[in-house]
Each structure stands twice: as structure tokens, then as C-alpha cells.
Amino acid sequence: MNVAATSRTSHISHPREDASNDLRQRLAGAEPLSLRTYTPSQTIIERSAGSYHWTPEGRKLADFTSGVLVANLGHNPTRWWRRVFDYLGLNSLDAEQEFAEAVPLTSYNAATPIEILACERLLANMRREPGGGRMEQVLWSASGSEAIQKALWACLELDSRRDIIIATRGGFHGKKGLAGATTGCETDKDRDPRVRFVGFPKEECADVELRRQPISLETYELELERISKSVGDRICCLITEPYLGGGGSFHPQPEYLQLLQDFCRKHNAVFILDEIQANFGRTGPMYAYTRYGVEPDIVCLGKGLGNGVPVSAAVGRADVFAAMHYGQASDTWSANPLASAAVLATLDEFENYDVIARGKQLSAILEQGLVRLKQTGLIRNVRGEGCVWGIECDRAGSYAPEEVANACVEACYLGNAQGLAIHLLGPLSGKVIRISPPLVMPVSEAQLYLDAMYEILCSLRLRLR
Ligand SMILES: Cc1ncc(COP(=O)(O)O)c(C=O)c1O
The missing domain is CATH 3.40.640.10 (Type I PLP-dependent aspartate aminotransferase-like (Major domain))
Structure with missing residues (x-):
């Protein structure tokens, strides 16, 4: 057993996060840690909408991950959910009836x-x-x-x-x-x-x-x-x-x-x-x-x-x-019919609305903002396309790139003095931080959070001597 990893993960806690810390503690008891990829923030997300998550304390986090490149349309898009329910025939549930006559949620040896x-x-x-x-x-x-x-x-x-x-x-x-x-x-x-x-x-x-x-x-x-x-x-x-x-x-x-x-x-x-x-x-x-x-x-x-x-x-x-x-x-x-309904609703969004065009606009802002992070002295290389980017951390003082990457993820989670905070994935191959917000993140908000990230990394650079 990897004792170091066990203790590292089960003892994650952050200041002024009593509710999240309690949930982290309960999580450590209820689930084996192998279920999650390590991240120094171990974010607890209570609710999400669009490009944002909220912690149980009500702290707002900009989502630079889309889950793990999943929520390209953002979290809980209302029109998308309506379409999913439409495809399943569930849009007018009658609470008086014990069962709704709708598409089943199973399709083994049968097709819908x-x-x-x-x-x-x-x-x-x-x-x-x-x-x-x-x-x-x-x-x-x-x-x-x-x-x-x-x-x-x-x-x-x-x-x-x-x-x-x-x-x-x-x-x-x-x-x-x-x-x-x-x-x-x-x-x-x-x-x-x-x-x-x-x-x-x-x-x-x-x-x-x-x-x-x-x-x-x-x-x-x-x-x-x-x-x-x-x-x-x-x-x-x-x-x-x-x-x-x-x-x-x-x-x-x-x-x-x-x-x-x-x-x-x-x-x-x-x-x-x-x-x-x-x-x-x-x-x-x-x-x-x-x-x-x-x-x-x-x-x-x-x-x-x-x-x-x-x-x-x-x-x-x-x-x-x-x-x-x-x-x-x-x-x-x-x-599975729920999966089919979700695919159909997702196709509806991409085919009928400007998701790709919004992603293209966002891409330009991301590239500019992430390349600027090199000036913080913590980022060595920036690479990507569209709305999927990787920023490769550099050595800083006596800190290895891998330690710098983890410190960046944690610092972004804790946020800047104005309370602007960012949810990031744990680093890829040790030292690369993945930036992959929903394609529909408004560009002005992306800019705001990229500026916040720059500021957070500049302060971190001063601490990592
Ligand atoms: C390129 C690629 N292929 C396959 C997978 C595996 O997908 P899953 O985790 O859903 O099994 C992933 C997951 O990150 C991936 O990025």
C-alpha cells in the first residue's frame, strides 16, 4: 500500500472550509482513494451552472476543466436538459401517477x-x-x-x-x-x-x-x-x-x-x-x-x-x-436510452447554435492569456488548440516542476484577494496543467480569470524561492 499517498490525500483540508473539510473527511472514510486522480485542491462541488462551480461554503470557482473535458456545453444547460427530458418523454411528469409512460431506462436485448x-x-x-x-x-x-x-x-x-x-x-x-x-x-x-x-x-x-x-x-x-x-x-x-x-x-x-x-x-x-x-x-x-x-x-x-x-x-x-x-x-x-437522449440533445445544441463559433473566440483569448503566464517565471511551455491547452510548469528556486504544478493548482483553487478562484485538474504527466473550460465560457469572464491566474502565479512565484 502507498502509505504516503493515503495520508496525503486523506488529510487534505483548506482554511475556512469547514463544510468541505468535513465532507473530505467523510469521503476518505467512505471511498478508497484510488477512485480519484490526485489533486491538491480535492474540490467539493455542491452545485454547478455554465462555467462555474460552487463549494458547500458558497465559494464560486471558474471551471477551467469542464469536468475532464466533458461539459463542453457548460454544466446543466437548461435547454439541453429540456431536450434530454423531451427525448425521454418525461417533460410532463404527473405526480399523481405511480409510473410515467415514457422511454425505458434499459435497452438490453431490445432497442428504443x-x-x-x-x-x-x-x-x-x-x-x-x-x-x-x-x-x-x-x-x-x-x-x-x-x-x-x-x-x-x-x-x-x-x-x-x-x-x-x-x-x-x-x-x-x-x-x-x-x-x-x-x-x-x-x-x-x-x-x-x-x-x-x-x-x-x-x-x-x-x-x-x-x-x-x-x-x-x-x-x-x-x-x-x-x-x-x-x-x-x-x-x-x-x-x-x-x-x-x-x-x-x-x-x-x-x-x-x-x-x-x-x-x-x-x-x-x-x-x-x-x-x-x-x-x-x-x-x-x-x-x-x-x-x-x-x-x-x-x-x-x-x-x-x-x-x-x-x-x-x-x-x-x-x-x-x-x-x-x-x-x-x-x-x-x-x-442506454438516457445516453441516447443525451447524445441527441448535445447534437441539437451543436447543430442549431453557435457553440463552435463561441469555442473559436474563446480559443484566441485562452492562447493569449496562457502564453502571458510564461512571464510569471513558473511556466515553461504553453501548447494547445481550440479549448484544450496545457501549461508546462518550470522549476522555481528549489522546487521541481511537479511541485510547482501542484502549488499552482492549489493557489488557483484558493484564489486571489478579490475572491476569484479557479478549479483545475491535478497536473498531467507530473508537471502539465490542463486548461479546458466549457466552450461556452463567455470571453470576458475567461479574460477576468486568466488575469486572476496571472496574478495568483506572480504571487506564488514570490513564495517559491
Ligand atoms: C484520449 C482518451 N482516450 C480514452 C480515455 C478513457 O476514457 P474513460 O476514462 O472514460 O474510460 C480518455 C480519458 O481521459 C482519454 O483522454
């Missing part, structure tokens, strides 16, 4: 019309975008890892002699099953021998300015060639992310993804793009594949797909999914 509508609407939406030409069927699931697992299962079923999966080194596809097997790199313990890794151009896109330069692909071509020589006829698929999310927020030059796709086409391997955190406007366009100039065989969706209702999907070539038979990808929650 809204599930079919959700498939058709999602496919039409994806096909409409450049690069969506191979989007033919939807394989639903509940979490991101499950969507990845199902996509990989299908590829492995295509031909029993082709059992090799290629993944990008340092990527993150989830923790469970094959999603975990394709996460990380070959030196991690207990690797699945079927997974081979190819490098990702981290250094070439370590900062937003560097990413604007073209890159040499030679290193990656050579590596792919080596894999091809040793197991070329056994490769069934390659999985990658449009950008390394959990791996530290690295957004590659498009030619890198195009190289991976070309390799797949040459080897008749399925090209899987994991858009679980990139989808639904996060990187700017509705789907990241449109901007990277690729046409994936399968795209995995999650997070923003249901704006908070647990739902994910592998979407793509029907002939690949046809490799699995009845039951091989079924489970209790996949294609």
Missing part, C-alpha cells in the same frame, strides 16, 4: 427508437465533416476505455493471423483492458506482447510556436519501417490520439497523423483515431480529424459526446465491426 435516431444523427453529423467518409456504424459503450476496447476487439477479430496492434508511445487510451494495454510505452510493466509502440513528436510540438513549424518525419518513418520488417504481415490496426491528452498535452503537426494513416493504408491495417477527449468541438472543429487531414477507419468518441451523461462509442467501418458476432460487444449499459 431514440437509440436508432441517435445512431443516424451521429453518423450524419460525422459524415458531413471532411474526413468522415468511413463513418458507417455506431458501436456504443459507456466509458472511453470500453469504446477503445470494443474497437480493438473488432480489429483483432478480423483475421486471427493478424494480432499486432500499434499504438503511439506515451499515449493515453484509458486504464481498462486493451485500452490500458495501448496506453504508455513498452517499458511499462506487464506489457501486452501484441502491442508495439511508435514514437510521437513531443519535442517538435513542445510549445505552441514550435508546433507551427513543419517537422521531419524521418525518425517515425524509420521506426515504422522497423516494425513493418519484423511483424508487417501481422498488423491489424494502429491506434493514436489527435493529440496526446493524458500524456502531457502535445498537439502534433498534421503530417505526423497523415504518416500513420498512410502506413495503415499500405499495410491494410485499421486506422483508429481516439477522439474521446477531442470530439465535439474541443480542438476547434466538431471533430479533430477534420483539421488533421485524415480519414480514420474508426473514431472513438466519449466525454463531450453526452455532456456529462456517461456514453461513448466507436464509430466507423461496418465491415470491421462485422467481424464480431451477437453478444461479443454487448453489455448492460451500451446504447
Whole structure:
């Protein structure tokens, strides 16, 4: 057992937060700490609306996380909730009746019309975008890892002699099953021998300015060639992310993804793009594949797909999914009607309102405000696109970048003298702070909180000597 981590987490408390501190204490007793990723704030959120959370003490926090890139439309959008209830047939509940006649909340071994509508609407939406030409069927699931697992299962079923999966080194596809097997790199313990890794151009896109330069692909071509020589006829698929999310927020030059796709086409391997955190406007366009100039065989969706209702999907070539038979990808929650209603309501918002345009405006403000943070002396690199950015912390005095990153998260949570406070995720790969507010955060408010963040980091710099 990791005693240090146990005591560190269970003793988190903050000044003047009696109610939150009490809840943190009860949480530590009631749930194993493994359920949460470590964050020095351990925020307790009582209510949320739009781009804000409120603690039990009534303290307001600007949300720079969208959950974990989930609430792209903000928290609890009223019109969206109404649509969810509409799709479920629950908008006029009669308290006198014991049961409402409405869409059921189960669909195991049965299908609801809204599930079919959700498939058709999602496919039409994806096909409409450049690069969506191979989007033919939807394989639903509940979490991101499950969507990845199902996509990989299908590829492995295509031909029993082709059992090799290629993944990008340092990527993150989830923790469970094959999603975990394709996460990380070959030196991690207990690797699945079927997974081979190819490098990702981290250094070439370590900062937003560097990413604007073209890159040499030679290193990656050579590596792919080596894999091809040793197991070329056994490769069934390659999985990658449009950008390394959990791996530290690295957004590659498009030619890198195009190289991976070309390799797949040459080897008749399925090209899987994991858009679980990139989808639904996060990187700017509705789907990241449109901007990277690729046409994936399968795209995995999650997070923003249901704006908070647990739902994910592998979407793509029907002939690949046809490799699995009845039951091989079924489970209790996949294609759940609540999930279908949430997907439909989310599509309604993106298709009928200016969510993408608002995200674009916000993106420019974010880039400017985050690049300015370099002047605080605590931030070394800033990288991102759309409304997903990573700020990589630097060493400060005797403090390592990882300690600086945790101190930044905590300082933002505690806020400035005017009470402006920001909710952030715990750092990614040790020292990178993820900035990913809802796409609909008003730009003036984003500016206000970016200025507050600058001020908070300047004060922190003075303390970290
Ligand atoms: C790119 C990517 N793929 C897969 C996953 C796994 O999703 P989940 O946590 O829903 O299983 C994540 C989660 O952060 C992710 O960012």
C-alpha cells in the first residue's frame, strides 16, 4: 500500500472550509482513494451552472476543466436538459401517477427508437465533416476505455493471423483492458506482447510556436519501417490520439497523423483515431480529424459526446465491426436510452447554435492569456488548440516542476484577494496543467480569470524561492 499517498490525500483540508473539510473527511472514510486522480485542491462541488462551480461554503470557482473535458456545453444547460427530458418523454411528469409512460431506462436485448435516431444523427453529423467518409456504424459503450476496447476487439477479430496492434508511445487510451494495454510505452510493466509502440513528436510540438513549424518525419518513418520488417504481415490496426491528452498535452503537426494513416493504408491495417477527449468541438472543429487531414477507419468518441451523461462509442467501418458476432460487444449499459437522449440533445445544441463559433473566440483569448503566464517565471511551455491547452510548469528556486504544478493548482483553487478562484485538474504527466473550460465560457469572464491566474502565479512565484 502507498502509505504516503493515503495520508496525503486523506488529510487534505483548506482554511475556512469547514463544510468541505468535513465532507473530505467523510469521503476518505467512505471511498478508497484510488477512485480519484490526485489533486491538491480535492474540490467539493455542491452545485454547478455554465462555467462555474460552487463549494458547500458558497465559494464560486471558474471551471477551467469542464469536468475532464466533458461539459463542453457548460454544466446543466437548461435547454439541453429540456431536450434530454423531451427525448425521454418525461417533460410532463404527473405526480399523481405511480409510473410515467415514457422511454425505458434499459435497452438490453431490445432497442428504443431514440437509440436508432441517435445512431443516424451521429453518423450524419460525422459524415458531413471532411474526413468522415468511413463513418458507417455506431458501436456504443459507456466509458472511453470500453469504446477503445470494443474497437480493438473488432480489429483483432478480423483475421486471427493478424494480432499486432500499434499504438503511439506515451499515449493515453484509458486504464481498462486493451485500452490500458495501448496506453504508455513498452517499458511499462506487464506489457501486452501484441502491442508495439511508435514514437510521437513531443519535442517538435513542445510549445505552441514550435508546433507551427513543419517537422521531419524521418525518425517515425524509420521506426515504422522497423516494425513493418519484423511483424508487417501481422498488423491489424494502429491506434493514436489527435493529440496526446493524458500524456502531457502535445498537439502534433498534421503530417505526423497523415504518416500513420498512410502506413495503415499500405499495410491494410485499421486506422483508429481516439477522439474521446477531442470530439465535439474541443480542438476547434466538431471533430479533430477534420483539421488533421485524415480519414480514420474508426473514431472513438466519449466525454463531450453526452455532456456529462456517461456514453461513448466507436464509430466507423461496418465491415470491421462485422467481424464480431451477437453478444461479443454487448453489455448492460451500451446504447442506454438516457445516453441516447443525451447524445441527441448535445447534437441539437451543436447543430442549431453557435457553440463552435463561441469555442473559436474563446480559443484566441485562452492562447493569449496562457502564453502571458510564461512571464510569471513558473511556466515553461504553453501548447494547445481550440479549448484544450496545457501549461508546462518550470522549476522555481528549489522546487521541481511537479511541485510547482501542484502549488499552482492549489493557489488557483484558493484564489486571489478579490475572491476569484479557479478549479483545475491535478497536473498531467507530473508537471502539465490542463486548461479546458466549457466552450461556452463567455470571453470576458475567461479574460477576468486568466488575469486572476496571472496574478495568483506572480504571487506564488514570490513564495517559491
Ligand atoms: C484520449 C482518451 N482516450 C480514452 C480515455 C478513457 O476514457 P474513460 O476514462 O472514460 O474510460 C480518455 C480519458 O481521459 C482519454 O483522454
